[in-house]
Structure formats: structure tokens, C-alpha cells
């Protein structure tokens with residue numbers, strides 16, 4: 001059961017949150033990575049998700065609108 005990748009966030013599907021996959025676009029992915037608030041050594045993998053309710057910048061909403 002995936003849960004949110006963000007630092008100090010443990011929202012999950014189980015708790016009723018919508019979790020989004022990281023974008024494949026490298027620029028967007030980097031923005032998401034920054035939004036996660038982890039250190040620079042942290043690598044995004046295809047298993048990581050970010051919950052919908054926190055961490056979001058305008059660019060991410062734009063991404064969602066296009067999705």
C-alpha cells in the first residue's frame with residue numbers, strides 16, 4: 001500500500017488520500033522532488049507517490065490539469 005513520499009507525511013490510500021505518481025518529465029519531477037522536502041541525495045523512483053492535499057505548488061496543479 002503506497003504512502004506519501006514527503007518528509008514527515010504518512011498519508012496513504014488507506015487513509016483516504018489521493019496519491020499521485022511523480023511526473024516523468026525531468027523538470028516537473030525535480031519540482032515535485034523539491035516539494036517533498038527531502039535532502040538532495042533522495043532519489044525519486046517509480047514507486048514513490050505524493051499525496052494530493054499537501055506539498056503542492058502551482059506547477060503541479062498545472063500538471064494535473066494537463067494530465
Ligand SMILES: [Zn+2]
Nearest residue numbers: 004006009051
Ligand atoms: Zn503527503
